[in-house]
């Protein structure tokens with residue numbers, strides 16, 4: 169990736185991270201860890217000319233679709249959508265509040281830019297399979313992206329979807345696994361070991377790339393290859409750090425589902441600021 | 447008049463406790479007394495509080511990861527081997543997601559699995575619709591062979607656990623995220639199929655369960671102050687339900703208000719309607735979630751917006767008494 173683009177995306181990512189921290193602090197509850205681990209990839213997808221979308225026409229028929237199957241990580245989706253211009257940034261302050269367009273988990277009927285409602289883990293990839301099948305039937309050349317968690321891969325439905333996607337040769341479907349190594353009760357290897365994860369996807373008939381999910385060259389490379397996959401679906405297994413960008417949250421299980429206090433927010437914003445340029 | 451085994455909780459404001467917390471502590475205690483108890487969870491042990499048991503008896507605790515359907519059928523398998531499995535996760539996942547596994551592996555087989563689900567009702571709050579179980583009672587109640595129990599406070603939760611461990615067969619225990627006042631004294635005894643009359647009156651019958659019981663008590667107290675005596679019934683045993691108590695009370699009052707943190711379809715309100723339609727037809731007003739999904743908000747805001755708070759109960763009684 170060009171240095172200029174990389175710096176731009178890193179800057180966007182820093183802004184998204186700050187938005188995540190701010191909105192969660194105001195909400196008083198929610199999930200920072202899995203939102204921060206996906207931020208660099210979201211920066212690339214939404215601001216790196218990847219997704220064919222138009223914030224002024226959120227329902228445009230031929231748009232690319234993005235399914236946040238790990239719905240609890242919605243602060244990153246909301247931050248990206250707001251930054252992109254789907255809705256005014258002031259809405260971020262209403263996250264999880266009564267009457268907000270920004271629900272605790274994504275609601276396609278309330279939030280412009282959300283392609284399907286999620287929150288019950290394991291269902292999103294199946295929805296994405298349906299979208300990809302539909303697009304093909306319609307003769308639309310759009311791509312469907314599905315972002316799933318590594319803990320979420322415990323769900324049998326993920327593998328039912330994986331099987332179906334390969335069976336139907338869905339080369340218009342791209343899955344991204346946020347392999348941050350943590351779920352709620354601890355490390356995925358201790359709670360329910362899904363390793364060897366990449367090999368599992370391979371065995372299910374997918375094209376697999378394993379990358380550092382915070383390295384923009386690798387992100388771009390893998391996503392572009394996945395977009396060009398032919399005859400089968402592609403998955404990017406992104407090795408990430410849960411809580412990435414906020415040193416005291418990085419790799420700490422408790423920051424899965426806990427909002428920062430006012431003080432922690434200030435400290436987090438400082439951490440993120442330092443990451444802006446390098 | 448308030449019943450004997452009930453604390454005057456509204457005066458004392460004694461320690462509030464969530465029923466899930468009482469569950470976690472009691473389960474760990476029971477684990478010491480019953481060696482055949484095994485506990486299963488789906489990556490939510492910190493929230494369901496089975497983590498207390500897990501710490502004490504790690505060899506009898508199984509984390510199935512985020513795989514509720516697998517957990518339920520595995521619980522059935524463990525039960526066939528002489529274990530008493532307690533399977534816990536959030537209410538939405540225990541019932542909606544794993545409905546067929548619960549039905550076929552656990553209920554059809556009449557296996558001794560205790561499903562103890564937490565985070566039920568819209569009072570789950572900020573997580574929103576996907577995490578608010580508003581159909582769980584309806585689903586579990588419609589499956590044959592399973593007892594459905596919704597304890598009102600920490601004390602009753604403990605008593606329920608003591609009781610269901612002695613019953614052989616599937617049970618669904620509906621627990622809550624949020625804290626509520628302690629209602630019952632230690633000499634309270636829970637019996638499957640029996641409700642408890644907490645306040646006595648003859649103008650209306652108010653039937654509550656779980657998180658709504660303490661709300662109902664506040665309403666009953668206020669109504670009593672205004673000279674309107676009501677029967678306030680805690681119907682923690684939703685299935686089997688205490689039809690005798692319901693029929694007797696409805697015969698006296700002729701007006702029944704049901705209050706539940708659940709859809710008004712198929713839950714406590716539905717069960718009461720079914721019972722009274724056959725036993726003692728009476729006017730029934732169902733307060734609860736009115737055929738819609740939940741949303742994000744604080745429990746307090748949601749109870750108000752969905753219309754099953756103290757003032758809604760009072761209004762329902764006053765508008766409908768003859």
Ligand SMILES: Cc1ncc(C[n+]2csc(CCOP(=O)(O)OP(=O)(O)O)c2C)c(N)n1
Pocket residue numbers: 201202203205238240241287288289290316317318319320321346348350351352410424488489490512539543
């Ligand atoms: C079906 C289902 N079961 C349980 C949960 C509760 N839950 C929310 S997040 C989570 C852990 C998710 O772990 P992972 O997929 O690794 O997400 P990440 O680490 O990216 O946050 C769990 C168990 C849920 N939302 N859906």
Ligand SMILES: [Mg+2]
Pocket residue numbers: 317318319346347348349350351
């Ligand atoms: Mg994870």
